[in-house]
Amino acid sequence: MKNFSNYTDYDKKDNLHFESKAVHGALGTEPLTGAVSMPIFQAVTYRHPALGESTGFAYSRLENPTRQELERTMAILEGGIKAFAFSSGQAANMAVFSLLNPGDHVLLSDDIYGGTFRIIGDVFGKYGIEHTYVEMDDLDAVKAAIKPNTKMFFVETPTNPMMKVADIQALSEIAKSVGALMVVDNTFLTPYFQNPLKLGADIVTHSSTKYLGGHNDTLSGIVVVKDNEEIAEKIHVHIKSHGSQLAPMDCWLLLRGIKTLPVRMDRHNENAKKVAEWLRTQPKVKKVYYVGFEDHKDYATTIKQTRGFGGMISFTVDSFETVQKILRNVDMIMFAESLGGTETLITYPTTQTHEDTPKDVKEKLGITDRFLRMSVGIENVEDIIADLDRAMNS
Numbered sequence: 496m497k498n499f500s501n502y503t504d505y506d507k508k509d510n511l512h513f514e515s516k517a518v519h520g521a522l523g524t525e526p527l528t529g530a531v532s533m534p535i536f537q538a539v540t541y542r543h544p545a546l547g548e549s550t551g552f553a554y555s556r557l558e559n560p561t562r563q564e565l566e567r568t569m570a571i572l573e574g575g576i577k578a579f580a581f582s583s584g585q586a587a588n589m590a591v592f593s594l595l596n597p598g599d600h601v602l603l604s605d606d607i608y609g610g611t612f613r614i615i616g617d618v619f620g621k622y623g624i625e626h627t628y629v630e631m632d633d634l635d636a637v638k639a640a641i642k643p644n645t646k647m648f649f650v651e652t653p654t655n656p657m658m659k660v661a662d663i664q665a666l667s668e669i670a671k672s673v674g675a676l677m678v679v680d681n682t683f684l685t686p687y688f689q690n691p692l693k694l695g696a697d698i699v700t701h702s703s704t705k706y707l708g709g710h711n712d713t714l715s716g717i718v719v720v721k722d723n724e725e726i727a728e729k730i731h732v733h734i735k736s737h738g739s740q741l742a743p744m745d746c747w748l749l750l751r752g753i754k755t756l757p758v759r760m761d762r763h764n765e766n767a768k769k770v771a772e773w774l775r776t777q778p779k780v781k782k783v784y785y786v787g788f789e790d791h792k793d794y795a796t797t798i799k800q801t802r803g804f805g806g807m808i809s810f811t812v813d814s815f816e817t818v819q820k821i822l823r824n825v826d827m828i829m830f831a832e833s834l835g836g837t838e839t840l841i842t843y844p845t846t847q848t849h850e851d852t853p854k855d856v857k858e859k860l861g862i863t864d865r866f867l868r869m870s871v872g873i874e875n876v877e878d879i880i881a882d883l884d885r886a887m888n889s
């Protein structure tokens with residue numbers, strides 16, 4: 496048994512498979528007591544043995560043992576040199592966009608999380624950072640959108656909520672060729688199904704509020720840096736300056752969630768496939784957006800770069816009345832924002848997650864008043880389908 500006597504040494508567990516790494520983290524056990532669950536270090540400051548001596552911890556905005564275990568675990572799972580845990584996915588993405596300077600330009604997936612629209616438009620726009628939305632699954636469109644000052648590609652794949660898939664490796668190569676950073680928001684698939692850093696991306700971000708936490712009980716965000724120490728240092732300075740780090744209790748909840756990530760993802764994946772196939776047979780359902788369909792236009796890219804399809808489905812129904820009927824009549828399934836938790840949620844993106852997305856963009860994408868998004872949970876799939884069937888058809 497590897498026994499650590501301090502918080503400095505830890506094990507990357509390179510000899511273990513993903514599932515085992517998720518369970519055992521970085522230190523795995525607490526070094527001094529052997530506690531099998533990393534304790535919640537609810538302390539702000541740390542006593543020093545003497546002048547010039549330190550335990551490695553000084554003040555919890557800078558470092559905290561519970562957060563350190565989470566950050567190291569995420570670096571291990573995504574395959575990066577360093578990870579940072581933030582108070583939300585928004586805070587994580589704020590840190591990434593802060594790497595840009597006035598006059599820089601960023602390319603973003605056209606169909607992106609509503610909050611990300613807000614960060615880059617409302618917050619960073621006024622600091623002189625330019626942006627262009629582009630269909631990331633169209634490499635010619637991406638090349639055409641590049642400007643001399645393009646410094647970052649910010650890519651969500653699959654996209655939210657239209658389930659478009661971008662080729663991470665091809666985009667990373669294009670980004671590299673023009674000296675831009677390639678960032679992937681890996682919220683939807685998690686490192687269990689998709690490893691952007693191995694495909695050439697420089698940075699991965701997460702709203703770990705979703706699948707990583709997995710229980711709809713903790714807001715949090717993660718940034719993982721692949722290999723660039725300078726970028727890691729900039730993110731470190733950002734988190735230290737903004738004070739947007741994740742609190743110890745929430746770090747612990749996330750560590751606990753991550754232990755079961757692989758089993759949960761497998762079940763999400765299995766259930767979503769069955770629900771998507773069922774939806775497709777329904778007369779009131781006009782179109783189903785699901786990356787696991789063999790006739791999805793990006794299917795070849797999906798199977799090249801991921802090991803699973805995840806738990807997200809969007810669909811369009813025949814009328815606004817059907818939307819209202821479903822949202823009023825679901826029983827076990829909950830009409831609520833967010834995704835990635837154990838429970839099945841159904842969302843109405845037009846006025847919820849994508850409220851702030853410009854109307855013309857929404858219309859172009861197909862986010863209409865007949866459009867719904869589902870985060871398929873890990874309940875028994877027959878119950879999920881029965882609930883949908885009753886809500887929609889009776």
Ligand SMILES: *Cc1c(COP(=O)(O)O)cnc(C)c1O
Nearest residue numbers: 583584585608610682702704715
């Ligand atoms: C939810 C979400 C975010 C924002 O994360 P919060 O944890 O809610 O701040 C960012 N990106 C994606 C893809 C999301 O689903």
